Amino acid sequence: MPHxxxxxxxxxxxxxxxxxxxxxxxxxxxxxxxxxxxxxDTVKVGQLIAEAGGxxxxxxxASVSGKVKKIDEIPASNGRKMKxxxxxxxxxxxxxxxxxxxxxxxxxxxxxxxxxSGVVGLGGAGFPTAVKLGVKDLSKVEAFIINxxxxxxxxxxxxxxxxxxxxxxxxxxxxxxxxxxxxRIIFGVEANKPRCIEALRSAFSSDSRVEIxxxxxxxxxxxxxxxxxxxxxxxxxxGKLPLDAGAIVLNVTTLASIARYxxxxxxxxxxxxxxxxxxxxxxxxxxxxxxxxARALFEFCGGFKEEPCKVLYGGPMMGIAMPDADLPIMKNxxxxxxxxxxxxxxxxxxxCIRCGTCVDVCPLxxxxxxxxxxxxxxxxxxxxxxxxxxxxxCGSCAYACPAKRPxxxxxxxxxxxxxxxxxxxxxxxxxxxxxxxxx
Amino acid sequence: xxxLLTVTPSPHIRSPRTTRSIMRDVLxxxxxxxxxxxxxxxxxxxxxICVSGAVSCLCEFIWEKAFKKDITISDLxxxxxxxxxxxxxxxxxxxxxxxxxxxxxVIVVKMLFGGLGRNFVNxxxxxxxxxxxSFTADMTNYTVPxxxxxxLSSATPLALEGSLTWADxxxxxxxxxxxxxxxxxxxxxxxxxxxxxxxxxxxPIIPACFVGAExxxxxxxxxxxxxxxxxxxxxxxxxxxMATDYVTSPLTNWGKVIFGVGxxxxxxxxxxxxxxxxxxxxxILIMNLLVPYINDxxxxxxxxxxxxx
Numbered sequence: 001m002p003h004x005x006x007x008x009x010x011x012x013x014x015x016x017x018x019x020x021x022x023x024x025x026x027x028x029x030x031x032x033x034x035x036x037x038x039x040x041d042t043v044k045v046g047q048l049i050a051e052a053g054g055x056x057x058x059x060x061x062a063s064v065s066g067k068v069k070k071i072d073e074i075p076a077s078n079g080r081k082m083k084x085x086x087x088x089x090x091x092x093x094x095x096x097x098x099x100x101x102x103x104x105x106x107x108x109x110x111x112x113x114x115x116x117s118g119v120v121g122l123g124g125a126g127f128p129t130a131v132k133l134g135v136k137d138l139s140k141v142e143a144f145i146i147n148x149x150x151x152x153x154x155x156x157x158x159x160x161x162x163x164x165x166x167x168x169x170x171x172x173x174x175x176x177x178x179x180x181x182x183x184r185i186i187f188g189v190e191a192n193k194p195r196c197i198e199a200l201r202s203a204f205s206s207d208s209r210v211e212i213x214x215x216x217x218x219x220x221x222x223x224x225x226x227x228x229x230x231x232x233x234x235x236x237x238x239g240k241l242p243l244d245a246g247a248i249v250l251n252v253t254t255l256a257s258i259a260r261y262x263x264x265x266x267x268x269x270x271x272x273x274x275x276x277x278x279x280x281x282x283x284x285x286x287x288x289x290x291x292x293x294a295r296a297l298f299e300f301c302g303g304f305k306e307e308p309c310k311v312l313y314g315g316p317m318m319g320i321a322m323p324d325a326d327l328p329i330m331k332n333x334x335x336x337x338x339x340x341x342x343x344x345x346x347x348x349x350x351x352c353i354r355c356g357t358c359v360d361v362c363p364l365x366x367x368x369x370x371x372x373x374x375x376x377x378x379x380x381x382x383x384x385x386x387x388x389x390x391x392x393x394c395g396s397c398a399y400a401c402p403a404k405r406p407x408x409x410x411x412x413x414x415x416x417x418x419x420x421x422x423x424x425x426x427x428x429x430x431x432x433x434x435x436x437x438x439x
Numbered sequence: 440x441x442x443l444l445t446v447t448p449s450p451h452i453r454s455p456r457t458t459r460s461i462m463r464d465v466l467x468x469x470x471x472x473x474x475x476x477x478x479x480x481x482x483x484x485x486x487x488i489c490v491s492g493a494v495s496c497l498c499e500f501i502w503e504k505a506f507k508k509d510i511t512i513s514d515l516x517x518x519x520x521x522x523x524x525x526x527x528x529x530x531x532x533x534x535x536x537x538x539x540x541x542x543x544x545v546i547v548v549k550m551l552f553g554g555l556g557r558n559f560v561n562x563x564x565x566x567x568x569x570x571x572x573s574f575t576a577d578m579t580n581y582t583v584p585x586x587x588x589x590x591l592s593s594a595t596p597l598a599l600e601g602s603l604t605w606a607d608x609x610x611x612x613x614x615x616x617x618x619x620x621x622x623x624x625x626x627x628x629x630x631x632x633x634x635x636x637x638x639x640x641x642x643p644i645i646p647a648c649f650v651g652a653e654x655x656x657x658x659x660x661x662x663x664x665x666x667x668x669x670x671x672x673x674x675x676x677x678x679x680x681m682a683t684d685y686v687t688s689p690l691t692n693w694g695k696v697i698f699g700v701g702x703x704x705x706x707x708x709x710x711x712x713x714x715x716x717x718x719x720x721x722x723i724l725i726m727n728l729l730v731p732y733i734n735d736x737x738x739x740x741x742x743x744x745x746x747x748x
Contacts (some may be wrong), residue, residue, distance in 0.1 A: 001452075001454070002452070153452065229742075235743045237745060238741070238743050238744050308444070309444065310444055310445045310446075312451060316449075316452045317450045319451065321445065321446045321447055321448075322444070322446070323443070323444055323446050324444065325444070343451075343452075344451075346451075350458050350514060350555075351458075351511070351554060351556040351557070352556045353458055353461075353685045353686055354556060354685045354686045355685040356685070356691070359690045359691060359739060364741060364743075365739045365740055365741045365742040366741055367690065367738060370690075370734070370738075387741035390741050390742065393449070395450030398449075398450050398453070399450050399453055400454050400456070401454075402454075402458050403556075404457070408448055408449055
């Protein structure tokens with residue numbers, strides 16, 4: 001697979017304040033945040049604009065100073081609508097007066113601070129970090145794995161974190177050691193980033209609890225289960241969490257963002273985003289306020305040298321093609337790519353020739369060609385046996401398939417069939433139990 | 440950026456390898472075998488290869504046209520079938536009989552079962568067996584290259600197995616003996632195998648297990664010289680170009696091991712206890728039929744998966 005890390009050597013450049021930002025309330029897994037501002041309110045950078053909407057949720061902060069223009073509904077990547085707070089910027093980027101370093105003195109106050117930092121899994125998953133760190137029994141965590149694999153082609157924002165934010169990473173590691181009783185912290189970095197590995201090694205040379213693990217540059221090295229296995233040899237069992245394998249995985253930028261909040265009191269309001277792709281005139285790494293429309297980032301990168309036909313939020317393997325470049329970058333957006341016409345076209349699928357390439361490349365040991373057969377027959381039992389539910393949709397099979405079968409799409413649809421089948425089984429079991437109880 | 444943007448599910452990049460490029464690699468791997476066939480057996484060998492490739496393509500084209508399906512001959516799979524079938528013919532095979540074989544291979548075995556990827560046995564192999572059963576005399580009328588030494592010139596070396604000695608080994612490697620046009624020269628076949636493995640088109644598992652098992656079992660069954668048996672007859676050609684057909688071989692590495700060993704065992708058994716003619720073909724055919732079951736028992740274990748109820 002091509003790496004295309006064209007922007008790895010480009011230090012991030014700050015985007016001038018955008019005119020408006022559109023800050024979605026669902027930039028994480030879990031309940032949407034609940035807006036805490038009204039139309040017409042004046043806000044400043046770092047000011048709370050939405051509170052966490054539940055336990056698995058995350059607060060949202062203003063990324064520019066200005067006035068709340070409206071509270072709108074915008075399209076989400078899953079095709080539904082989501083709420084978003086639209087702020088008209090005054091161009092001043094004034095920080096909020098209430099910014100203050102959080103008081104952190106023990107595990108509970110640390111997790112509380114992570115919660116109020118607004119940090120979620122910045123590698124892409126967007127799982128609220130405080131929920132992940134809020135473990136009941138710290139002795140169960142044998143290793144913290146810091147994910148710097150960044151295996152998606154094009155994307156280099158985590159690379160920049162490892163090169164430019166070593167102090168934040170050092171502070172983050174110190175926080176984990178102090179408040180999470182971390183005994184072992186493993187940085188997992190793909191070997192195609194030798195500068196990052198070198199920088200991390202020299203930064204942590206005096207800390208025996210920290211290991212820097214150079215991993216083979218092979219997609220999907222940064223997949224959570226893959227990374228845990230390749231760094232610790234542990235396998236996360238089906239239906240269980242990484243914690244059940246003794247591991248907590250944090251993305252490098254997630255860790256750096258936690259440290260920044262605890263050091264400065266400034267919550268997560270901006271993101272380094274890789275702007276690249278065959279249609280972009282001058283690819284760059286850009287520091288952009290969260291909620292900036294992707295279009296503003298493309299314009300900042302010299303606009304387009306070719307007519308863009310596809311715009312991706314994220315990398316080309318798991319990123320989402322959106323219908324509209326006006327949609328904002330979110331907490332977990334690490335790249336926006338604009339592809340030209342040739343790169344946007346996907347080859348036409350032809351008949352499966354059973355070459356078994358998909359079976360060879362699946363990092364989770366699944367058999368995509370058999371899953372496709374079972375899907376076409378609508379065979380729920382077989383899909384259950386073939387474990388399609390474990391598929392993380394990394395795209396390795398669809399990438400490698402010589403017949404260009406849309407295997408990821410098939411797996412997504414097959415999961416739907418499996419869910420219906422499981423629900424049917426459950427209903428039948430309940431019916432049977434009720435009948436027996438009646439007897 | 441005023442035009443509409445394309446929205447597709449991920450992934451948004453695809454590898455350059457296609458079915459067509461794989462089939463093209465198989466054809467390239469066959470070049471040494473084809474050259475040897477033409478040099479040893481003259482222009483008639485080339486005629487057979489060209490006619491067979493063309494007729495196979497035409498069959499697929501006519502079928503797809505007749506049933507208003509997308510024309511898929513550009514994937515080159517039918518050309519591969521035709522060329523491989525032709526390479527299984529003795530040089531004197533009547534052309535119309537070969538054409539009959541092509542029609543059986545492409546129409547009956549491949550298209551009737553749903554086209555590429557849906558056939559349950561290797562089309563070229565089935566075509567060969569149909570011809571073998573229908574026209575046994577023509578199919579076993581082996582021609583000898585004009586410059587072959589006398590020792591090996593009477594029939595295929597397999598028929599002479601008992602009297603073969605190590606002195607004949609160089610002639611076996613170079614193919615200076617009677618046989619079908621594609622199978623005589625072991626070196627050309629090995630060159631093709633190396634190319635396919637280097638290009639990642641096939642893994643060496645099936646050829647290695649096939650040959651290894653045939654060696655072992657023919658030794659157990661008391662063959663005079665098992666090693667020479669490997670280099671005579673259709674074993675190498677079958678192991679490299681017919682048993683490795685994706686559609687009719689197992690998906691997993693362990694499945695390929697079972698498949699290869701099974702082919703080798705059946706070949707050795709048939710050569711030892713039945714006629715030597717067509718042993719390789721029938722062995723592969725039988726193992727082709729077992730592939731779905733092999734796939735089932737060698738399913739990969741999902742990473743961290745717990746057994747489904």
